[in-house]
Amino acid sequence: MRIGVLGTGMVGDAIGTRLVELGHDVVMGSRTVNNEKAVAWAAPLGERATPGTFADAAAHGELLVNATAGAVSLAALAAAGADNLTGKVLVDVANAIAEYGPPLRLDPCGDDSLAEQIQRTFPGARVVKALNTMNCNVMVRPQSVPGDHDVFMAGEDPAAKDAVRALLHEMGWADGSIRDLGGIVAARGMEMYLVLWIALRMELGHGAFNIRVVE
């Protein structure tokens, strides 16, 4: 599949690399066409990995991944171009970190979420919040954490969620570990969970963990 990954940080790098490994054609988008990190990312990966602008990545992708920092996600998506987002599945893995702290502070928080902001701002995009509740290595290689653990999804478009589910399967997520929490408003809980995640990250001293819903 042609996929556009927006963002050149650790998360964009991990997701972009994994998607290329899985056989997808990926353009990593940033503010400039020759972003140093995007060029370095693409170099060892061969012809299926290409750096580009946000608009290049969004135009290229049949499916898009927002892996930009939450504080600049709306600007990055605006630079990508609303027309390039229309009709596309947009997997929002970003977290709306306003201050790293400690204590960490989110914005929006509570009565709104970044995923909802994105969906409102780009109503033509088919936004699915997913994967933001864990370290990026765990996102793309769930088997790196032993045993069963879970990934959450929220969004308004069932077919878009099916596409995300298929991509999660490719990355190694079993169906029983994928929990569909309903409409995009459920992104609030997924994003606010980051504050507990950070506390766990500090307690454990590493990020190679996740949570399992036990019932």
Next chain:
Amino acid sequence: MRIGVLGTGMVGDAIGTRLVELGHDVVMGSRTVNNEKAVAWAAPLGERATPGTFADAAAHGELLVNATAGAVSLAALAAAGADNLTGKVLVDVANAIAEYGPPLRLDPCGDDSLAEQIQRTFPGARVVKALNTMNCNVMVRPQSVPGDHDVFMAGEDPAAKDAVRALLHEMGWADGSIRDLGGIVAARGMEMYLVLWIALRMELGHGAFNIRVVE
């Protein structure tokens, strides 16, 4: 131990009942001395269960449990009397629900927590946030959910946390399931997790679940 449970709702009822079963002497506090729910709670439990005012419960307890609704917790604790809280371990199990929604809305949320408000307002109390991240039946009987799953703690006083840990052991929590997340500021993540919990509650259709940190 003499324990004061503030609050006559489902959570206070479940915790109070379990503590009496475990052999503790419990006063359940409410706004009035003859609260109907507190009287009904005490009736079948024998002489170790007594209804009373918030002040009665707080004066009675060597250890206190705040099981009031988060929106009225500060008022309930004020009615209990700051002097009755001073030096006491105060286990805060409340959630700061401002609107049940859906969507659920918390207040405070993000840059403060109910547990921090309580600790600031009653600096003599030794506040430990715990148990608020699950259904009250799971709180007091963790074995009601099969397998391993976790309970979190946050607070400034190590000896107070030791007392809460001992009480959690009595209820059936194994040491490896009790995660100390550090100072009281970690209550923010524990309280904000409620929004994800509610989404899971709706997905699963029941409250008999919890999360396990997998690493």
